[in-house]
Amino acid sequence: MDEIRLTAREVEQCRTVVRELAVSFGTVEDPELLARATVHAQELPRPLRYRLNDFRLAESSAAVLISGFPVDEDRIGPTPERWGAQPDTTSTFPEEAFFLLCASLLGEPFGWATQQGSRLVHDIVPIRGHEELQLNSASTTQIWWHVEDAFHPFRAEYLGMMCMRNPDRVATTYAPVNGVKLASDVVDVLFQPRFVIRPDESHQIEADAGDEGTMVRRSYERVGQMRDEPVRIAVFFGDRDAPYLRLDPYFMDRTPDDPEAEAALAALSAELDRTLTDLTLAPGQIVFVDNYRAVHGRNPFRPRYDGRDRWLKRVNVTRDLRKSRELRAGPDARVLY
Ligand SMILES: NC(=[NH2+])NCCC[C@H](N)C(=O)O
Numbered sequence: 643m644d645e646i647r648l649t650a651r652e653v654e655q656c657r658t659v660v661r662e663l664a665v666s667f668g669t670v671e672d673p674e675l676l677a678r679a680t681v682h683a684q685e686l687p688r689p690l691r692y693r694l695n696d697f698r699l700a701e702s703s704a705a706v707l708i709s710g711f712p713v714d715e716d717r718i719g720p721t722p723e724r725w726g727a728q729p730d731t732t733s734t735f736p737e738e739a740f741f742l743l744c745a746s747l748l749g750e751p752f753g754w755a756t757q758q759g760s761r762l763v764h765d766i767v768p769i770r771g772h773e774e775l776q777l778n779s780a781s782t783t784q785i786w787w788h789v790e791d792a793f794h795p796f797r798a799e800y801l802g803m804m805c806m807r808n809p810d811r812v813a814t815t816y817a818p819v820n821g822v823k824l825a826s827d828v829v830d831v832l833f834q835p836r837f838v839i840r841p842d843e844s845h846q847i848e849a850d851a852g853d854e855g856t857m858v859r860r861s862y863e864r865v866g867q868m869r870d871e872p873v874r875i876a877v878f879f880g881d882r883d884a885p886y887l888r889l890d891p892y893f894m895d896r897t898p899d900d901p902e903a904e905a906a907l908a909a910l911s912a913e914l915d916r917t918l919t920d921l922t923l924a925p926g927q928i929v930f931v932d933n934y935r936a937v938h939g940r941n942p943f944r945p946r947y948d949g950r951d952r953w954l955k956r957v958n959v960t961r962d963l964r965k966s967r968e969l970r971a972g973p974d975a976r977v978l979y
């Protein structure tokens with residue numbers, strides 16, 4: 643994993659850019675701010691921009707950690723009890739704006755109509771009743787490692803997470819694909835379309851009541867179709883010697899009709915299990931996981947439900963919005979229906 647540590651001077655430079663945005667905007671969801679993000683991101687410190695550029699272009703590493711940006715523990719307010727339940731979006735504006743500007747250096751932030759009310763910046767918080775689900779809002783059960791939204795052809799190239807608080811030091815888990823060792827015939831099988839990935843539950847929880855337009859309903863129908871009539875896909879793609887990967891074993895069908903494929907998936911899973919490591923985010927730290935080159939998950943923890951729970955912000959980033967044009971309302975629209 644790459645680590646970028648901001649110097650005190652660089653942090654001041656970042657805060658100046660963010661302060662300027664805060665004059666005109668109260669939420670990072672404002673489409674006008676998003677339209678300008680790529681431009682304003684060029685005002686961030688040059689070393690940060692160079693490092694993120696290397697990460698994006700040279701694939702120097704499968705994840706990058708950015709440390710040093712401060713979080714104002716009092717100003718951000720209590721951890722929300724549900725997704726998007728933060729009473730005042732301005733309370734985390736500086737942190738989210740910095741996060742979004744960094745994301746803009748890697749590509750275009752986007753959201754899903756079927757997740758967290760179509761917002762671009764998601765909350766990762768433990769939610770009452772979700773403790774044992776395979777969702778970001780779970781707690782007492784581990785989140786099995788996965789590629790984010792592996793079932794979807796337009797899933798993120800990078801998954802960003804920024805820590806607001808993490809008092810019990812709960813670890814995100816992480817394993818890069820370049821650490822796995824597999825026999826050549828196993829790699830061959832993984833490159834073939836012999837695998838089935840179903841949509842995970844985070845796309846099947848109906849959005850906040852109220853914003854259930856026709857488009858959103860159609861979007862849930864599309865996810866339903868991917869669940870009921872999934873197409874067979876390859877787990878590996880790209881370069882034979884440095885493959886990209888696409889898998890979420892928890893939501894993948896066993897393939898008893900194809901024992902060779904089943905064995906290849908088991909072999910890859912065992913390797914990723916073997917190489918999985920902990921990454922404990924501290925307040926202010928941002929990680930961007932290369933969603934084509936690594937899997938991630940999370941260790942279990944006991945939720946507090948006292949306003950001081952673990953709280954991350956999350957954003958999906960694509961290198962190319964155009965490839966999903968058929969699912970978006972306009973060229974610069976960022977929500978996939
Ligand atoms: N193996 C899994 N648990 N996959 C689903 C991951 C969690 C999902 N992306 C969410 O936002 O809640």
Ligand SMILES: O=C(O)CCC(=O)C(=O)O
Nearest residue numbers: 766778785813814939940
């Ligand atoms: O909470 C974490 O550290 C990661 C959760 C996760 O997998 C996700 O939100 O996509």
Ligand SMILES: [Fe+2]
Nearest residue numbers: 788790938939
């Ligand atoms: Fe995830």
